[in-house]
Amino acid sequence: MKYMRIPQYVEVTVWHKLGDHPEVEKLDVSRFDVSDTELCTCLKKLNGETCGRPMSEHGFLSTSESDGKSNIVCPGDFIVEYDSGYIRVEMPDAFSKQWIMVQ
Numbered sequence: 001m002k003y004m005r006i007p008q009y010v011e012v013t014v015w016h017k018l019g020d021h022p023e024v025e026k027l028d029v030s031r032f033d034v035s036d037t038e039l040c041t042c043l044k045k046l047n048g049e050t051c052g053r054p055m056s057e058h059g060f061l062s063t064s065e066s067d068g069k070s071n072i073v074c075p076g077d078f079i080v081e082y083d084s085g086y087i088r089v090e091m092p093d094a095f096s097k098q099w100i101m102v103q
Contacts, residue, residue: 009102011081012095015059021079023087024059027072040074051075061089 013021029036036056051074059073063086071089073079078095081087090098 005098008083010083010099012099013079013081015073015077015079016075017057018059021061024061024073024079027055027058027060029055032072061087063087 034055040050061071078090
């Protein structure tokens with residue numbers, strides 16, 4: 001059997017820096033055993049590539065499902081807010097495969 005996702009509308013913010021979204025906090029690099037100047041080591045990048053930016057330019061999004069590195073926010077990531085209140089981080093490639101902009 002095949003299924004299709006039920007259409008739903010979400011609010012989206014493209015995150016580039018602290019202050020772009022109120023739920024994204026400064027990343028505490030000491031939690032991940034990296035320095036502020038070390039380049040991105042996010043394990044969430046599915047294709048093995050990272051954003052290449054210093055960790056000091058990253059944020060962190062706390063959610064009920066926080067498991068650490070999956071909620072590190074890289075510059076250019078999408079913050080997706082569902083009507084239910086659930087918020088998640090999506091990489092640009094994954095986001096563009098699932099969502100289209102509506103007016």
